[in-house]
Amino acid sequence: MTQTNNNMTVNPDLAMERAKCNFNVLEVTHIFDGGERNTLQRKKIEDVALNSGASKDALGEEHMSPKEKYENAVRKSCIYATMMKNELAELSGLESFGVSSPVIRRTADAFFKEVSPFLLHLGMFVPTIMGQCTPEQQSYWLPRALDMQIIGTYAQTELGHGTFIRGLETTATYDPETEEFVLHSPTLSSYKWWAGGLGKTVNYCIVVAQLYTKGECHGTHPFIVQIRDEDTHVPLPGIKVGEIGPKMGFNTADNGFLGFDHYRIPREHMLMKNAQVLKDGTYVKVARHGKLTYGTMVFVRVVLVNEVAFNLAKASTIAVRYSAIRRQSKPKPDEVEPQILDYVTQQHKLFIAIATAHALQLCSTWLWESFSAVLAQMKGGNTDTLPEFHALSSCLKAISTSDSAHLIEQCRHACGGHGYMISSGIPNLYNFVSATRTYEGDYTVLLLQTARFLVKAYEQAEAKKPLTPTVSYLAHAFSGSRATWDNSPDGIIRSFQALAAGKTAVCVTNMRKRMRAGLSQVDAWEMSTIQLVAAAEAHCRAVIADTYRKEIVRLTANSSPNVKVVMDQLTTLYLYYWALERTGDLLMFTSVSQKDLVDLQIAYEELLLKIRPNAVGLVDAFDLRDELLHSTLGSYDGRVYERLMEEALKSPMNKEPVSDAYSKYLRPMMKGKL
Numbered sequence: 001m002t003q004t005n006n007n008m009t010v011n012p013d014l015a016m017e018r019a020k021c022n023f024n025v026l027e028v029t030h031i032f033d034g035g036e037r038n039t040l041q042r043k044k045i046e047d048v049a050l051n052s053g054a055s056k057d058a059l060g061e062e063h064m065s066p067k068e069k070y071e072n073a074v075r076k077s078c079i080y081a082t083m084m085k086n087e088l089a090e091l092s093g094l095e096s097f098g099v100s101s102p103v104i105r106r107t108a109d110a111f112f113k114e115v116s117p118f119l120l121h122l123g124m125f126v127p128t129i130m131g132q133c134t135p136e137q138q139s140y141w142l143p144r145a146l147d148m149q150i151i152g153t154y155a156q157t158e159l160g161h162g163t164f165i166r167g168l169e170t171t172a173t174y175d176p177e178t179e180e181f182v183l184h185s186p187t188l189s190s191y192k193w194w195a196g197g198l199g200k201t202v203n204y205c206i207v208v209a210q211l212y213t214k215g216e217c218h219g220t221h222p223f224i225v226q227i228r229d230e231d232t233h234v235p236l237p238g239i240k241v242g243e244i245g246p247k248m249g250f251n252t253a254d255n256g257f258l259g260f261d262h263y264r265i266p267r268e269h270m271l272m273k274n275a276q277v278l279k280d281g282t283y284v285k286v287a288r289h290g291k292l293t294y295g296t297m298v299f300v301r302v303v304l305v306n307e308v309a310f311n312l313a314k315a316s317t318i319a320v321r322y323s324a325i326r327r328q329s330k331p332k333p334d335e336v337e338p339q340i341l342d343y344v345t346q347q348h349k350l351f352i353a354i355a356t357a358h359a360l361q362l363c364s365t366w367l368w369e370s371f372s373a374v375l376a377q378m379k380g381g382n383t384d385t386l387p388e389f390h391a392l393s394s395c396l397k398a399i400s401t402s403d404s405a406h407l408i409e410q411c412r413h414a415c416g417g418h419g420y421m422i423s424s425g426i427p428n429l430y431n432f433v434s435a436t437r438t439y440e441g442d443y444t445v446l447l448l449q450t451a452r453f454l455v456k457a458y459e460q461a462e463a464k465k466p467l468t469p470t471v472s473y474l475a476h477a478f479s480g481s482r483a484t485w486d487n488s489p490d491g492i493i494r495s496f497q498a499l500a501a502g503k504t505a506v507c508v509t510n511m512r513k514r515m516r517a518g519l520s521q522v523d524a525w526e527m528s529t530i531q532l533v534a535a536a537e538a539h540c541r542a543v544i545a546d547t548y549r550k551e552i553v554r555l556t557a558n559s560s561p562n563v564k565v566v567m568d569q570l571t572t573l574y575l576y577y578w579a580l581e582r583t584g585d586l587l588m589f590t591s592v593s594q595k596d597l598v599d600l601q602i603a604y605e606e607l608l609l610k611i612r613p614n615a616v617g618l619v620d621a622f623d624l625r626d627e628l629l630h631s632t633l634g635s636y637d638g639r640v641y642e643r644l645m646e647e648a649l650k651s652p653m654n655k656e657p658v659s660d661a662y663s664k665y666l667r668p669m670m671k672g673k674l
């Protein structure tokens with residue numbers, strides 16, 4: 001594995017772990033990256049972006065004031081953006097993932113311990129221009145945006161509404177006299193709130209507003225809006241903009257608020273790919289599907305699955321390496337204290353994090369390919385596959401972000417007290433990933449979107465109508481008997497599908513019962529939402545398990561024998577783990593017996609021991625350079641205690657032998673003079 005410093009001294013426990021690893025680490029890196037070519041390309045990009053040292057801070061970011069932190073983040077965003085335009089553009093193969101190339105995102109993480117104030121520019125502003133503009137609009141805006149002549153964000157959420165987009169209050173009223181839209185914020189709750197980079201950084205944004213023309217409201221539509229002068233950066237008249245204040249994370253992202261006072265923009269600034277307002281104010285719907293204006297959100301949900309997989313890989317790298325060097329307790333009095341990685345409970349906390357990072361990474365690539373296929377069909381005017389894809393991307397976004405946040409927190413627990421240090425890197429990872437569970441569609445809300453689709457699919461299965469691929473298992477839901485338990489990987493996946501089908505059936509039955517008892521359809525649905533969320537979650541777990549398994553079998557077809565074995569162990573671990581997490585459900589919906597579950601628990605524990613010797617090799621295979629990890633606990637060389645002390649000594653509190661607080665408060669209080 002290439003490291004920046006080839007002459008480093010490695011902690012002996014880590015060196016021993018690496019000597020013990022019995023598979024070819026680089027082969028697994030290739031699997032995680034989606035092929036050797038991608039690994040080589042990624043490494044080239046990382047070398048160019050990181051070897052110059054431009055990503056480093058003179059003073060640790062955590063010791064800066066909020067203003068200094070922000071300015072430092074802008075400084076580095078500008079360096080990174082310039083690198084992207086020059087050295088990285090050709091290397092990055094942007095066409096493979098649109099503008100949000102995961103390699104570019106991954107490398108950018110070396111520059112930012114939190115997030116870049118430009119995150120929304122490439123993450124949502126540019127994708128909206130690409131997805132919602134007519135070709136003429138695109139040819140005007142896209143080059144300026146890609147060249148960073150203008151910087152933008154995506155301002156949809158308001159103080160009063162985030163989830164319920166149809167409830168947004170900002171208005172865009174067309175004035176045919178001047179051929180302009182008048183943007184207005186009629187209430188406090190209509191103020192835009194949250195958009196990243198809006199507070200101080202951007203000069204343009206996508207604004208989602210209720211469109212009025214000829215006295216009629218046509219629902220929410222996107223507009224491109226200049227909010228600051230392109231030269232002085234001063235907010236334009238009619239614009240009230242600012243930063244929303246400190247948050248749990250994202251503190252370098254200058255999330256902002258924005259209000260409009262009858263602010264005028266040219267008619268052409270409505271993004272008109274899916275709907276148009278003609279000069280005389282006539283509204284023309286172009287798109288065949290009513291929800292295409294939600295396209296940027298769908299795109300970001302797809303991207304997020306990849307992003308959280310990457311962040312989980314980081315947390316598990318930190319926690320596994322640390323667990324290999326940390327020794328604690330003495331279960332056998334005559335032996336040295338064991339590495340904490342030898343405790344089976346520790347393996348239980350950590351190996352599922354490694355397996356989940358793999359599962360989500362492979363699912364994200366598969367999801368991206370499905371998305372590309374849906375986009376290609378839509379180009380030809382066919383939107384038939386969109387509902388299934390919306391259901392799929394919604395649940396995968398919800399479950400991947402939620403599982404990753406939970407497992408990153410579990411990695412923190414696995415690092416004991418030191419995991420609580422900002423310098424461990426884990427708190428920042430957690431703060432970032434826990435936000436992804438909320439933004440771009442809250443967890444519960446998105447699972448309920450998937451549940452809508454599941455219930456419809458169930459009704460189709462009941463009527464013996466054809467089903468789309470991801471829900472085809474529902475056809476077996478009407479056999480009348482419980483699914484047969486079998487502890488092979490395929491058997492477990494079938495059981496997960498049986499859980500999803502069984503839970504959906506319970507929801508449908510309960511809703512029908514409630515409606516027969518007099519509840520309206522809306523109320524019957526509402527009363528069933530706890531179970532509907534559970535059904536959508538079960539569906540998503542079945543999809544992840546199935547995809548992970550199939551992809552690993554495919555990707556290891558030509559791998560060396562030991563790589564095949566270790567990859568198979570990880571997928572099996574994933575399946576056992578989730579089966580054991582759902583024993584109650586399995587007892588309800590499959591033929592599993594108490595003995596089967598006791599046996600499964602034993603098989604799981606034995607699997608942990610088999611994976612144990614390869615644990616460090618597995619996280620090394622994520623190939624995360626130290627610059628990306630930002631961690632005292634997780635560096636490749638394992639100099640944990642030295643780094644913790646070095647970081648502690650950087651604290652400004654240690655600059656003076658006696659704090660000013662002594663003479664100001666402590667001394668007077670102790671001398672009774674306060």
Ligand SMILES: CC(C)(COP(=O)(O)OP(=O)(O)OC[C@H]1O[C@@H](n2cnc3c(N)ncnc32)[C@H](O)[C@@H]1OP(=O)(O)O)[C@@H](O)C(=O)NCCC(=O)NCCSC(=O)CCCC(=O)O
Binds near residue numbers: 157163196292298
């Ligand atoms: C919850 C919904 C989906 C509800 O939308 P709605 O118009 O009220 O629809 P409904 O009545 O529930 O359903 C009607 C129908 O519309 C369908 N639908 C809904 N969304 C889509 C879609 N994207 N593609 C395709 N179809 C979609 C639904 O499945 C329904 O279909 P059906 O009637 O069942 O056949 C929507 O409002 C929504 O997406 N809310 C989440 C808001 C969100 O994601 N905001 C993101 C803001 S930007 C951000 O957070 C940036 C983060 C920073 C960063 O990325 O770094």
Ligand SMILES: Cc1cc2nc3c(=O)[nH]c(=O)nc-3n(C[C@H](O)[C@H](O)[C@H](O)COP(=O)(O)OP(=O)(O)OC[C@H]3O[C@@H](n4cnc5c(N)ncnc54)[C@H](O)[C@@H]3O)c2cc1C
Binds near residue numbers: 255438444
């Ligand atoms: C760090 C961060 C960055 C963000 N960046 C941006 C940005 O750049 N641009 C932008 O436009 N927005 C942004 N957002 C806003 C984000 O998209 C919203 O916060 C998110 O969509 C959730 O909406 P909400 O805040 O209205 O939550 P709410 O909908 O108010 O959720 C509160 C609770 O109500 C529940 N709930 C709501 N509706 C239902 C329902 N129908 N059924 C059951 N339960 C329900 C939810 O599950 C949740 O438990 C950002 C948010 C964060 C945290």
